[in-house]
Amino acid sequence: MRYWEDIKEGEVVELGSSTMDKESMIAFAREFDPQPFHTDEKAAEGSIYGGLIASGWLTGSTLMRLFYEGFLKDSASMGSPGIDELRWLKPVRPGDMLSARLTVTEKMPSRSKPDRGLIRSLMEVLNQDGEVVMTTKGVNFFRRRSGG
Amino acid sequence: MRYWEDIKEGEVVELGSSTMDKESMIAFAREFDPQPFHTDEKAAEGSIYGGLIASGWLTGSTLMRLFYEGFLKDSASMGSPGIDELRWLKPVRPGDMLSARLTVTEKMPSRSKPDRGLIRSLMEVLNQDGEVVMTTKGVNFFRRRSGG
Numbered sequence: 367m368r369y370w371e372d373i374k375e376g377e378v379v380e381l382g383s384s385t386m387d388k389e390s391m392i393a394f395a396r397e398f399d400p401q402p403f404h405t406d407e408k409a410a411e412g413s414i415y416g417g418l419i420a421s422g423w424l425t426g427s428t429l430m431r432l433f434y435e436g437f438l439k440d441s442a443s444m445g446s447p448g449i450d451e452l453r454w455l456k457p458v459r460p461g462d463m464l465s466a467r468l469t470v471t472e473k474m475p476s477r478s479k480p481d482r483g484l485i486r487s488l489m490e491v492l493n494q495d496g497e498v499v500m501t502t503k504g505v506n507f508f509r510r511r512s513g514g
Numbered sequence: 515m516r517y518w519e520d521i522k523e524g525e526v527v528e529l530g531s532s533t534m535d536k537e538s539m540i541a542f543a544r545e546f547d548p549q550p551f552h553t554d555e556k557a558a559e560g561s562i563y564g565g566l567i568a569s570g571w572l573t574g575s576t577l578m579r580l581f582y583e584g585f586l587k588d589s590a591s592m593g594s595p596g597i598d599e600l601r602w603l604k605p606v607r608p609g610d611m612l613s614a615r616l617t618v619t620e621k622m623p624s625r626s627k628p629d630r631g632l633i634r635s636l637m638e639v640l641n642q643d644g645e646v647v648m649t650t651k652g653v654n655f656f657r658r659r660s661g662g
Contacts, residue, residue, distance in 0.1 A: 394575075397575075397579070398575040398576070398578050398579045399575070399578045399579065399582060400579075400582060401582065401586060401591060401593075403593070414592055414593075415593075421578070422594060423571070423574060423575045423578050426571060426574070427542075427545075427546040427547070427571045427575065428546070430546050430547045430569070430571050431545070431546045431547065431548075434547060434548060434549065438549060443549060444562055445549075445551070445562075445563075445602075446570060446602060447601060447602060447603075448599070448600045448601040448602050449597065449599070449600040450599060451596070451597070451598060451599070452596045452597040452600060453595060453596035454593075454594060454595060454596050455595075
């Protein structure tokens, strides 16, 4: 189990990869983001994107899964107060293999709660061509080994 | 159909509401965010949250659905380059009824692409007690009536 103390500023962690399946993309979009370029192949072909693309919320949720598997699972995670910046930089298309990388950019104790510390991290999502398709600058709380 | 020209700075739009179903919360979390306080009622009771809470990505995806239904559906939406700030302020629990409100905070033409304009908006998600549980400061592109 990794506590806040065990996480190092500057640390870079490869979070693994996930392939974007067309049916899952469409199913997610029908539930949460039914813009035609996310749900309808023909309409998407006629759109500015020239074909079906993933909802950015699916790309983000996929990143969350990779973040869990590659980092949070074995840590004393206490949740997140938010994201300081999120960018959708390139379209994500059916069959794309997304991989993610986390860099710890800042680490500080909580000012109000001695049982926990905060980390800020840059997460980058890349496709199979090495293009960065999404980035987040997020904040997460972790339990302190010494605290509480 | 609303184009960029039809959206007014300062405009406030009620986006509707959605009730958070426990089974849907758990199913989403199993797929995308399997932290125990999102997937396991008993484990959640023993966590800092004192009970099951929704993945922040589900709350965000639910907001996306409300944004679609209440704003994007009848607009000339051209997608989003990202979110300038996202905050998860309060836990979202099974049975919570979330409603959302959008305020247009800024409006400007695209510098590089004459067919579109940009809006910045604050979106607030409230629960049935009127507490703000999540906010986003997002950016969206819309086609210009006069452009392209």
